[in-house]
Amino acid sequence: MDDRKGMLIVVSGFSGVGKGTVIQLLIDSLPHLQFSISCTTRKPRVGEENGVNYFFLSEEEFESKIAAGEFVEYTKTFTNYYGTLKSEIDKPLAHGVDVLLELNVVGARNIKEMYPDSVTIFITPPSIDVLKARLIGRGTESPESIARRLKEIEIESKEIEHYDYCVTNNIARSCADKIVNIIRSEHLKVSRQNVKKLFDAEA
């Protein structure tokens, strides 16, 4: 394991699909996995903490980090910035640690371009109708917000085909177990192993 290469894992999924729970289970299951905290200019939701869920930055702070070249990638939605810090990725990877990123479809595409050997995973609900019902049933969002999320689902669903894996989140534990298996299997790819090492003794 001393020449184990760190792997970059990107998880995306529709809003409301339960990514947060799945990601927490992943972190608990895989001691070698480090969750990379993204930066955003959006306001923290109830229960979210700075430095845990996100680094919550002001627009000025975010833009100064852009200027300083601190982001591997960043995107701006109609309302907010989202970005991934270089420091959160490159150092753990170099030390053989797997890095988990939660990104939207644009961020995932950016990362895949820059790190072609990253593993991208899209989490889907058992059905789209279930997700829509859940979004509307929450009762916490305005009709405009719901309409915007439904539009997002439509756009994002067209991006699934560009992901490596697609996992259904029916039961969070089972979904997390499937992703754990994906990560373990990916490490067994010949392209990620130093196969020659097996024969070094003969040289």
Next chain:
Amino acid sequence: MDDRKGMLIVVSGFSGVGKGTVIQLLIDSLPHLQFSISCTTRKPRVGEENGVNYFFLSEEEFESKIAAGEFVEYTKTFTNYYGTLKSEIDKPLAHGVDVLLELNVVGARNIKEMYPDSVTIFITPPSIDVLKARLIGRGTESPESIARRLKEIEIESKEIEHYDYCVTNNIARSCADKIVNIIRSEHLKVSRQNVKKLFDAEA
């Protein structure tokens, strides 16, 4: 699961690495997996049965099947024919059943060319020295046979880089579990799923 696509899985490994035990554990673990029986003209070893381990054919029988176009692929080593029957592969795949083939490196390369979405797995020993010691220690083979096997190992080891996965067989159960995970994870690849189905209800 009704649109589940059958997957072709090829397992190879050095002689003496313990493929037989691992494959038996795989078959026991995965009810959806069908072991495809190869044809060979070599003589059965002690404990091997016709129609279980191989279809043992005479050279004439083998050559008449070649002439009849019954093989997906076949190879001739310096002493024997080995071949994979079309009938053993195409029908189960069409029915969504996974098919497992045990092939040498030439057979594996042939299959990968014809079925690019097949999954190829090479089983290695913890170290080459352990394998060599095991081959010599068996005491059942002539010095010429041992020398030939060592030469085979050298040739085969150069082919590992063309496989998708490389799994170490330290403990057979653990090696089999890793391959079970690989098979399950491969089924979660976007390219193997009908992702559009998720959205069919809306169309």
